[in-house]
Amino acid sequence: MSQYDVINSRLSRLDTPDKATGRALFIDDISFPNMLFGALLQSPLPHARILHIDTSVAEKLPGVKCVITAKDVGLTKYGVSPARYDETLFAHDKVRYVGDEVAAVAAVDQETAQEAVSLIKVDYEELPAVLSIEEALAEGAPQLHDEYPGNYTAQVHQEFGDVAAGMKECDLIKTTTFVNKRQDGAFIEPPGCVAVFDLHGNLTLYSSTQVPHYVQRTAAMVTGLPVGKVRVVKPYVGGGFGIKASANANELSACFLSMKTGKPVKMNLSREQVFKLCRARHQFIHKMTTGVKKDGTLVSLDHECYLDGGAYSSFGIATVYYAGSLLGGPYKLQNMKYDGYRVYNNKPPCGAQRGHGGVAARAAWEQQLDMIAEELGMDPIELRLKNMMKAGDVTCNDLNMSSMGMEECLQAVKDGSDWQSKKGKLEKGIGIGMACGFFVSGAGYPIYRSDTYHCTVMVKLAEDGGLAQVYTASAEIGQGSDTTFGMIAAEALGVPLTDVRVMSGDTDMGVDLGAYSSRQTLMTGHAAKEAAEDAKRQVLEVLSEELSVPVKKMDIKKGVVVFQDKGVDFSGLRTRYIKEHRGWTDNPEGDQLTFREASRIAYLAKGTIVGTGKYKPHELGGKYKGAAVGTSPAYGCSAQVVEVEVDLETGKITILNMTDAHDCGLAINKTSVEAQMEGSLSMGLGEAMFEEVKFDKQGRVLNADLSEYKIATAVDMPTIKTIVVESNEPNGPFGAKEVGEGAIMPTIPAILNAVYDAIGVRIFELPLTPERVYTAIKEYRQRKEVS
Numbered sequence: 001m002s003q004y005d006v007i008n009s010r011l012s013r014l015d016t017p018d019k020a021t022g023r024a025l026f027i028d029d030i031s032f033p034n035m036l037f038g039a040l041l042q043s044p045l046p047h048a049r050i051l052h053i054d055t056s057v058a059e060k061l062p063g064v065k066c067v068i069t070a071k072d073v074g075l076t077k078y079g080v081s082p083a084r085y086d087e088t089l090f091a092h093d094k095v096r097y098v099g100d101e102v103a104a105v106a107a108v109d110q111e112t113a114q115e116a117v118s119l120i121k122v123d124y125e126e127l128p129a130v131l132s133i134e135e136a137l138a139e140g141a142p143q144l145h146d147e148y149p150g151n152y153t154a155q156v157h158q159e160f161g162d163v164a165a166g167m168k169e170c171d172l173i174k175t176t177t178f179v180n181k182r183q184d185g186a187f188i189e190p191p192g193c194v195a196v197f198d199l200h201g202n203l204t205l206y207s208s209t210q211v212p213h214y215v216q217r218t219a220a221m222v223t224g225l226p227v228g229k230v231r232v233v234k235p236y237v238g239g240g241f242g243i244k245a246s247a248n249a250n251e252l253s254a255c256f257l258s259m260k261t262g263k264p265v266k267m268n269l270s271r272e273q274v275f276k277l278c279r280a281r282h283q284f285i286h287k288m289t290t291g292v293k294k295d296g297t298l299v300s301l302d303h304e305c306y307l308d309g310g311a312y313s314s315f316g317i318a319t320v321y322y323a324g325s326l327l328g329g330p331y332k333l334q335n336m337k338y339d340g341y342r343v344y345n346n347k348p349p350c351g352a353q354r355g356h357g358g359v360a361a362r363a364a365w366e367q368q369l370d371m372i373a374e375e376l377g378m379d380p381i382e383l384r385l386k387n388m389m390k391a392g393d394v395t396c397n398d399l400n401m402s403s404m405g406m407e408e409c410l411q412a413v414k415d416g417s418d419w420q421s422k423k424g425k426l427e428k429g430i431g432i433g434m435a436c437g438f439f440v441s442g443a444g445y446p447i448y449r450s451d452t453y454h455c456t457v458m459v460k461l462a463e464d465g466g467l468a469q470v471y472t473a474s475a476e477i478g479q480g481s482d483t484t485f486g487m488i489a490a491e492a493l494g495v496p497l498t499d500v501r502v503m504s505g506d507t508d509m510g511v512d513l514g515a516y517s518s519r520q521t522l523m524t525g526h527a528a529k530e531a532a533e534d535a536k537r538q539v540l541e542v543l544s545e546e547l548s549v550p551v552k553k554m555d556i557k558k559g560v561v562v563f564q565d566k567g568v569d570f571s572g573l574r575t576r577y578i579k580e581h582r583g584w585t586d587n588p589e590g591d592q593l594t595f596r597e598a599s600r601i602a603y604l605a606k607g608t609i610v611g612t613g614k615y616k617p618h619e620l621g622g623k624y625k626g627a628a629v630g631t632s633p634a635y636g637c638s639a640q641v642v643e644v645e646v647d648l649e650t651g652k653i654t655i656l657n658m659t660d661a662h663d664c665g666l667a668i669n670k671t672s673v674e675a676q677m678e679g680s681l682s683m684g685l686g687e688a689m690f691e692e693v694k695f696d697k698q699g700r701v702l703n704a705d706l707s708e709y710k711i712a713t714a715v716d717m718p719t720i721k722t723i724v725v726e727s728n729e730p731n732g733p734f735g736a737k738e739v740g741e742g743a744i745m746p747t748i749p750a751i752l753n754a755v756y757d758a759i760g761v762r763i764f765e766l767p768l769t770p771e772r773v774y775t776a777i778k779e780y781r782q783r784k785e786v787s
Helices: 017-020 056-060 110-119 133-137 164-166 213-225 249-261 269-279 316-328 359-376 380-387 404-416 481-494 521-545 573-578 595-606 670-689 745-760 770-786
Strands: 038-044 048-054 063-067 101-107 121-126 154-161 172-179 192-197 202-206 230-233 265-269 282-290 298-310 333-342 431-438 456-459 467-474 502-503 554-557 560-563 610-615 635-646 653-663 718-726
Touching: 017 133, 038 110, 038 164, 038 249, 038 269, 038 521, 048 101, 056 063, 056 110, 056 456, 063 110, 063 249, 063 521, 101 110, 101 249, 101 265, 133 298, 133 333, 154 316, 164 282, 164 333, 172 359, 192 249, 202 213, 202 249, 213 230, 213 249, 282 359, 282 653, 298 316, 298 359, 316 333, 316 359, 316 431, 359 380, 359 431, 359 745, 380 431, 404 431, 404 635, 404 653, 404 718, 431 745, 456 481, 456 595, 467 481, 467 521, 481 502, 481 521, 521 595, 521 610, 554 770, 560 595, 635 745, 653 670, 653 745, 670 718, 670 745
Parallel strands: 038 265, 202 230, 298 333, 467 502, 653 718
Antiparallel strands: 038 101, 048 121, 063 101, 154 333, 172 282, 192 202, 192 265, 282 298, 431 635, 456 467, 456 610, 554 560, 635 653
């Protein structure tokens, strides 16, 4: 039985009716009178010097209203991290990948805009291109950015403890190399926007973004408008997964086109352009050496990683840090060394995707831990339990485990999957594997250096009483955050969710850093709780004056005022309320004072009741270079068991069962928590089994559509068992923390370990296509025959 009235339950999402009936407005549904349509001119070459741009023919095409290039918009550099602003809106000296933006057009319709783009003539001097990490780092390789020599976006060199000394104490040392592949976000809705520049000099940008706040700042910086004159509004969004977590050239082009024409401008990317935009998962090459004692105690980790970054930095400077820092937990590890290299090349830039920076690293290490367990004769679960951190522990790289339900997660998946009766006892071709995961509950610091609050929330009580309006600039992108904040506010205020309305996704509503790094439940949830409590306090203070009852002897629960002492006479307040509502058929009755009456009386005494809330984390992390990346007020953790069947004659893998346990601190909406877990499992399965963005020798994407770029569908999904673990996070609202990204962490290594259990062969490269798996089986058989 839950101690709560609203949260920690199962409630329908607030956006369900609109989405189920088709009333939800996505960016392509938004239209304005006299609206123009924009299109981008993108480079056909991976690397070339721009000699001349001629827009004259395009400008003369009937229906074209504006053509812009770098000379029209300036060369203000932008990006994600101020430490690596390396993009301008349009290429001006040279293009650096197939898809690099060169110009934009606004016309009366989409067809005219596209035709105008085709009429822009660009003279290029083609330059040698580098399309891989190896080519980019070769001696004498062409340089993408003069200010970043060697084609390094960033290098990270960290050591905690003494890795070399630790290795000398080890009884077993294991080295492996693991390679994933570049991914696409594969969201249903491509990025799009509508920019509206009004007659007062105000710019409003409607965008399918995850981060209205950061887009607002970038748009102001690049256009030169005061930030107060830039407003970003997020409509319903058809998925983001990290790719929509920064401003893009599409949005900025629309802003300039609207400013120059004085008309609204809509710009939507095609699916092919989504692949050119990229900003999704990097390819990682992880080399890890782990040293352990014969009893299974982890001692040292020596880790080297190269990231295939593409032409610009995007999130890359954070990604290269995350790839190392997130291995600090959830295991006790005294010594950890990390050397990371994020490398530029002439392909579309990579960025952040679900489980930012940590997914491939976790896959590599969790697979290696299974190999170590096998050589030591230990059960993989027992190895992990032996080394598991507990609440209150601090990692070698200064990450604080304020809560840690990992032991409970491991026990849950062990029991829930019948691990004991299956491990080592399945027939050839059928296997079972497990792994653990670990991720932040919100980045500890903003992307730009600032003391800003990470989020603010207002809870306004309707002047006539009975309704609480929650105003937040947070980003509901399909994950259910509006419902979460509505439930938190309802619980804190003491009213049912039906008495709460949530308005979100608008920078005019406050500050919120957005939907990334699994931050919103903990951070915006904190602010929502504080704002609702502030509103409730104001109502109770008025009641205290009106009824001569101390505030501490009153509360609001389930929409009524609860008095500790009996016999409180509130008849005078009710009489006042009913006099204002003569003729109304729903006036309150009975022996309880309702929230509707109480909030109306509070308004009559004080005016509009507005509760405010805010949140930023306490000081986090160490003092070493890069210490901010990986810090968080809390960490989510998870464990997973996967069962697979492998056809030994074709290499085809079928996922049979997945059992996942996730410590979310406290489940605000249990149904949404389980949905996020299932979504993570689906994405992890897709990355493990199918996903790879492929390029030809000219740097062009070969599979730039969802027909040739394979993702997991309902047909591929097995039976899933989700188990919610609640550890009561002290830094979270009502004890809640993340679930949105952390649940993906164990999926890939659990599949890899299950495949090994089925076929007896380790595979260190993704995706697990039938060809790759069959080749591994065939080579294993040949080695056995020779030996």
